[in-house]
Amino acid sequence: MTKLKSRTAEQMTNHVEKTPLEELAHLVEKHKDEASQEIPVPQQLIERILTAAHETDEHLQRAQKQLMQSEKMATLGQMMAGIAHEINTPVASINSNIGLFTRSFEKIRMLMDSKKMLKEDRQNRQMMRIITTLEKLNHVNTTACSRIVQISRSLRDFTRVDEMELRETDLHEALESALVLAHHEIKRRIEVIREYGDIPKCPCCPNQLSGVFLNLIINASHAIEGKGKIFIKTFKDEDAIKIQVTDTGKGIPPEHLEKIFGVFTTKPPGKGTGLGLLICQQIIEKYNGKIEVESEVGVGSTFTITLPTQPKSGQN
Amino acid sequence: MEDKAKYTVLILDDEPNVLTSLNALLDSETDYNVLAFASSQEALEAIQTHEIDLAIVDYLMPGDLNGIDFLLTLKQKQPFSIRMILTAYADKENVIKAINEVGLFKYLEKPWNNADLLETIREGLEKRALLKQLAEIQILDVNEMKR
Numbered sequence: 001m002t003k004l005k006s007r008t009a010e011q012m013t014n015h016v017e018k019t020p021l022e023e024l025a026h027l028v029e030k031h032k033d034e035a036s037q038e039i040p041v042p043q044q045l046i047e048r049i050l051t052a053a054h055e056t057d058e059h060l061q062r063a064q065k066q067l068m069q070s071e072k073m074a075t076l077g078q079m080m081a082g083i084a085h086e087i088n089t090p091v092a093s094i095n096s097n098i099g100l101f102t103r104s105f106e107k108i109r110m111l112m113d114s115k116k117m118l119k120e121d122r123q124n125r126q127m128m129r130i131i132t133t134l135e136k137l138n139h140v141n142t143t144a145c146s147r148i149v150q151i152s153r154s155l156r157d158f159t160r161v162d163e164m165e166l167r168e169t170d171l172h173e174a175l176e177s178a179l180v181l182a183h184h185e186i187k188r189r190i191e192v193i194r195e196y197g198d199i200p201k202c203p204c205c206p207n208q209l210s211g212v213f214l215n216l217i218i219n220a221s222h223a224i225e226g227k228g229k230i231f232i233k234t235f236k237d238e239d240a241i242k243i244q245v246t247d248t249g250k251g252i253p254p255e256h257l258e259k260i261f262g263v264f265t266t267k268p269p270g271k272g273t274g275l276g277l278l279i280c281q282q283i284i285e286k287y288n289g290k291i292e293v294e295s296e297v298g299v300g301s302t303f304t305i306t307l308p309t310q311p312k313s314g315q316n
Numbered sequence: 317m318e319d320k321a322k323y324t325v326l327i328l329d330d331e332p333n334v335l336t337s338l339n340a341l342l343d344s345e346t347d348y349n350v351l352a353f354a355s356s357q358e359a360l361e362a363i364q365t366h367e368i369d370l371a372i373v374d375y376l377m378p379g380d381l382n383g384i385d386f387l388l389t390l391k392q393k394q395p396f397s398i399r400m401i402l403t404a405y406a407d408k409e410n411v412i413k414a415i416n417e418v419g420l421f422k423y424l425e426k427p428w429n430n431a432d433l434l435e436t437i438r439e440g441l442e443k444r445a446l447l448k449q450l451a452e453i454q455i456l457d458v459n460e461m462k463r
Contacts, residue, residue, distance in 0.1 A: 088404040092426035093333040099430040100340055149427050 020048035066278070084156040091152060095145050101138045105131060154180040168201040169209065171243060171307075175232060177206075178213035185221040190228050197235035200309055204287055212280045216245040216303050219276065223249025223301060236309075240289075243305040251297040260293065323441050324349045324366060328359045328386065329374040329402075334426070338372070345434055356381035363390055368397045370421075370440050375403040375414070387418045395461030396447045398440040402428060 018026070023045055031039045108131055112124065154177050179192065186192060202209075220230045224247055231246040252260065261281050277291070284291050288308050295301035325348045329335050335352050342350045351366065353359040357380065362368075371390055373383040381389075387399045399418055404426040414420050421440050424433065447461075 085404050088426045089331055090333065092404065092428060093331075093337040095427040096337040096341055096430055100337075100344060103344065152427075 020045060020052045024049060069279070080155055084152050087148070087152050088156075091145070091148055094141075095149060098138060098141050098145055101134075102142065105135050105138065150180060166203050167206060169204050169206040170201055171199060171209065171234060171241065172196050174206050174210040175213050175234075175243070177210045178217055181214055182217045182221065185218055186230070189226065190221055190224055190230055193229060193231045195231065195233040195235075197233070199234050199236050199241045202241060202307055202309065204307070208283050212283055212305070213243070213245075215276045215280050216305075219303075220245055220247035220249060220301070223247050223251070225250060237306070239309055241307045241309060243307070244302055246300060246302040248300045251299055252293070252295040252301055253297050257293065257295060261291075322347055322349045323369040323444075324351060325437065326351045326353070326359060326362065326366075326368045326371040327373075328353045328356065328371070328383065330354050330380065331374070334374070341430055341433070342437075345430075346437075348437075356383075356386045359386060360389065363393055368394055369444050370398040370400065370437060372400045372402050372437075375401050375405050384414050384418055387414075387420070391419060392462055396444065396451060398444045400424065400436070400440065402426060402433075 024041065027039055027041060027045075109128075112128060112131075175194075179186075217230065217232075224230075228248040230248075231244070233242075233244040233246070235242055261277050281291050284305055284307070290306050292304045292306070293301060294304075325342060327335065327338050327342075327350065329338070332354060335354060339350055339352050342348055351359075351362055351368075353362065360381070368390065371387065373387055375383040383401060383403070387401070390397055390399060398421045400422045401414055401420060402424045411423055414423060421443065422436050424436065451461075
């Protein structure tokens, strides 16, 4: 398995003594008193300047894309909070009514049972059959409605803007919240196997971490074509907590492993923006943690998040 | 519970469906006297003439006096009433404001659980009975309650 450590911004910039622009400035300074308006600039220096300018351009483009993505996500977050609220109100009525239906059917049943001799009556037997059917359907409604309530709650928790604060978080709850939201991508096709260890609570913003987990789970589900499995493992490793998401998907070829934490995607246009892992990495790094990946083509990938049990920062 | 007249519960929500559901719930599961309103105006008139044991109010009432302000008025007029908010909004700032300013008994979110809601109302009414007793034997000062 190819192992690649995630890099910090510092490690990514490899420095020579002087930057090309500094060298050019130095040349300009050296020749400034000469009569001629021209300065001899070595070919190599020109090439280095062009490369630097190109890199800066790329950085700028990436930053702009990130900004756009962040803005999009902020708008989406606001919209989702509004939608969750809109859903909650009618769902409240339905949920309450379903409960009342259950109670009412119980009462009808009791009333009918209390008149034992009427059980012989054909009409009453028919009525009991209808009641039984209604009870069954109401049971389905109850389950369906509590599903809606569950999703709505997850959405609402996920988008709560006023809770970007540090909190002692049960990471397993954050994982479960992410799984609720990812359910659609996973159901039927993919088996989720949990190996939850004994890990302490972690001071962090639960929404942010839930978002990171959601991203990893969705990526895992997209990597799996057809049926497959996702393993979610948590355990304590000395002073750190580790969360691993392993999939049995198609894997990441070594030449791509380098790039996945940058602006990079192999998904078709319209599916994913290629920025998910970059943002995830930034979030985790804010908690003084790291994301690492191991992968083998044709076998699957494992993303490992490491979080110190006492992250220093985390505030956005 | 003492053998007194029924408790009066006021519900205020501009969503007619929610009002119907709450009304049906209280009607079928309790013996409370229920006053249901879709506008703060009507509810304000009611609290002039009726003694309210417990009020369940939605926080936001667009185009109308909002839930918190209604409860503040109720607190002034009937300081021993039990005040509750039941809402789909979950705005922390306003929760804190509500609990502090209004002297809220409970802040509940929609969708609610029927059994939990009924239990909370029961608790609220127990507290109400206690408060009234204490006021009657003059341990509690009405002006203290208004603050």
